[in-house]
Amino acid sequence: MATAAVTSRPARRMWWAAWATLTVSAVAIAGYSVPAYLAGDPTQSRLPLNPDVALHYLTIALHALPAGLVLLLGPVQFVPALRDKYRAMHRIVGRVYMVSVVFASVAAVLAATFSVNGFSAQVAFYLLTAAWLYSLAQAYRTIRRGQVRLHRIWMIRNYALSFAAVVLRVFLVLGLAARSRYEWLTVESVYTTSAWASILVSAGVAEWFIVQRAVASRR
Numbered sequence: 001m002a003t004a005a006v007t008s009r010p011a012r013r014m015w016w017a018a019w020a021t022l023t024v025s026a027v028a029i030a031g032y033s034v035p036a037y038l039a040g041d042p043t044q045s046r047l048p049l050n051p052d053v054a055l056h057y058l059t060i061a062l063h064a065l066p067a068g069l070v071l072l073l074g075p076v077q078f079v080p081a082l083r084d085k086y087r088a089m090h091r092i093v094g095r096v097y098m099v100s101v102v103f104a105s106v107a108a109v110l111a112a113t114f115s116v117n118g119f120s121a122q123v124a125f126y127l128l129t130a131a132w133l134y135s136l137a138q139a140y141r142t143i144r145r146g147q148v149r150l151h152r153i154w155m156i157r158n159y160a161l162s163f164a165a166v167v168l169r170v171f172l173v174l175g176l177a178a179r180s181r182y183e184w185l186t187v188e189s190v191y192t193t194s195a196w197a198s199i200l201v202s203a204g205v206a207e208w209f210i211v212q213r214a215v216a217s218r219r
């Protein structure tokens with residue numbers, strides 16, 4: 001989400017509109033979904049818990065807290081003026097973001113393993129975790145080598161995967177609303193489809209955005 005290639009006024013306006021939409025939805029979803037896991041009370045879990053695993057709620061909570069932080073910190077890192085003016089802050093926030101992704105990923109693997117929402121959703125979450133960690137490792141490796149453009153590209157990919165959590169919840173709301181009209185839709189099929197679709201859409205939009213920037217910078 002860097003504005004390096006965004007030079008014209010309409011393009012800049014569009015960039016800020018996209019950034020504001022992304023930020024507002026990230027804050028809204030983090031604010032809506034994470035608090036249920038702050039209380040330490042399993043009865044508040046929004047997901048059905050595995051009756052055979054006493055620690056299931058804890059793994060979701062240990063995932064949701066750092067993941068919520070990731071969602072909130074990401075947009076700050078993409079503001080060019082902040083990044084250029086306050087380099088030390090960008091580095092500190094970047095480290096907090098990285099550590100949070102790692103903690104959230106470890107807990108996500110456990111939460112996915114204990115999940116009672118079906119094998120297909122479990123596989124989606126395992127692959128999402130792998131892609132989340134891989135893109136993070138690439139972002140770190142490239143910035144350590146001074147490859148700033150590549151670092152930005154990998155961070156766009158990484159945050160897009162974080163943002164899959166927002167897209168998932170939008171799809172869930174739409175899918176569950178559709179159930180009142182299409183009775184053959186099961187909750188499990190809505191959940192699984194939303195999980196896969198949220199990853200595809202988030203990663204696809206990120207790749208589209210990266211290509212658009214590359215094309216614009218060559219004009």
Ligand code: HEM
Pocket residue numbers: 029030033034036037045046047060063064067068069070071108109111112113114115116117121125126128129132161162163164165
């Ligand atoms: C991008 C990588 C992510 C992965 C692989 C992942 C994985 C998971 C898994 C496996 C579960 C349990 C699902 C189940 O039992 O079926 C879960 C739940 C949850 N995740 Fe994530 N997640 C990711 C990102 C995020 C982000 C960025 C947030 C920020 C809000 C988040 C917040 C939550 C919350 C709050 C829950 C509990 C369910 C709910 O109440 O909606 N996750 N996640």
